[in-house]
Amino acid sequence: MRRLSLRARPDLPPPPAPGDVLAEAHGLVVRLGGRPVLDGVDLTVRAGEVLALVGPNGAGKSTLLGALAGDVPADGGGVRVGGAPVGERSARQLALRRAVLPQSSPLAFPFTAEEVVRMGRAPWAGTALADEDDAAVAAALAATEAAGFAGRAFPALSGGERARVALARVLAQRAPLLLLDEPTAALDVRHQELVLRVCREQAALARGVVVVLHDLGLAAAHADRVALLSHGSLVASGPPSSVLTPARLSALYHHPIEVLPHPHGGAPVILPVRGPSKDSGAR
Template sequence: MHRLTLTPRRRQDLTRLRPAAGEPVAEACGVAVRLGGRRVLDGIDLPLAAGEVLALVGPNGAGKSTLLAALAGDLPPEAGTVRLCGRPVGDWTPRELAVRRAVLPQAATLAFPFTVAEVVHMGRTPWADTPREDEDDAAVAEAMADAEITAFADRPFSALSGGERARVALARVLAQRTPLLLLDEPTAALDLRHQELVLALCRARAAAGDAVAVVLHDLNLAAAYADRVALLDAGQLTALGPPAHVLTADALTTVYRHPVEVHPHPATGAPLVLPARRPNAG
């Protein structure tokens, strides 16, 4: 396989990618996206800073995954601009994007019988022929330990359960060691323990200076772990701010078209979101 040889100056540039805490890493400015003739995002303004976890929440079809894809540079907007590390995302080459942001899609599929360890190693591909190639083994080992998949490193990816595959896919993203993580429903296939594990890893990456945007359907995970929550509905950003300011009963009842109750968590005080239900008849 041909491997790109980088000039000494380029090699040096790739070692200095992490923005300072609070510095914008990604930003959507007036972003609109149309898919299949339908406006899926409409005038989204959304900054994402180093050192924060941003949860994207909202009902099905709200535009969460589309917004994540636009921030990643995988989906060009019809209008508006997406900036990554201060430059329009379209100005970066695919290789430059791959060392600045890592993307976890909703579903992970592979056509060949790779082992778990081989899949995680794929996350290190962008760093080939750079000084950070020396980190490959350590980055892979750390990511596998963090995702709790070391015990089945030699198993075929195709032989894993859905939840195990999801954790392997997450480990691949973690091993990439980029300053921006874009995670689309990383907890969807996971049990309670591993849902908490994934969000704790997001918090740890933010504490280390990375920016993390994560699409979540579990509003209580968003309330517990996010610094800010972006509430989307029908392609529009209806609220943005700390969980306690965004996850209110009125706002959620309106957006989800279902009555919602919000109470303070007895231990943390974070919003605890509950759907309103009638007592069982009889």
């Protein structure tokens, strides 16, 4: 695990422009416990887009996200972040270029929510942008609707509140690339939509957002591109309308899935096909 050194002055990444390549995987192979989890994956992440990673359980979504972050080593192929191989960058150099939201954020010490969010500013210590710390923290708390409990101890928060604080920490980091692993898992419908709206706002700021989602409807509604994985391979990548087709989803999830037009002209509605209940003929 890399240590985050604050002594050396880092080379600050230039602000990205829409379309800039922020991360890329080429022929990526990852084995865990001797088992191939990713097998020859090619993927490019660009500034100004929301890229959703979707697929069945065990498809390799979280592993791919971890490899893009530089936290999961490659057994073949490679990953570049900000134009350089992840292995050639220090932990601080990576932290200035990508911010990572894991599936869970365990923290036993009674830091307040605001203190947890402020941890996202650590990579900028000693740089000219350290003056933005207070503004970045306040903006992140506001964006995630977490300002109201900023002074409460993080371990005392509900699961949904902790999830929003963890996302606020990532936003406060203000890295060009955001890597989010199931950020909506613990949230109600309102806050699921809030999180994906925040993702779209970040993309509008010329940042790149990669988000692992299980909800195909959220991916269809909010992603610019969808990467569909199965058994460690990239099955399809492109606009949601071309990737999330009934035949492809039904085959991968081993369950019939319908993709229906939205009644009010919005994103398509993706639903599992359900048969009659067992007691439907009893009445």
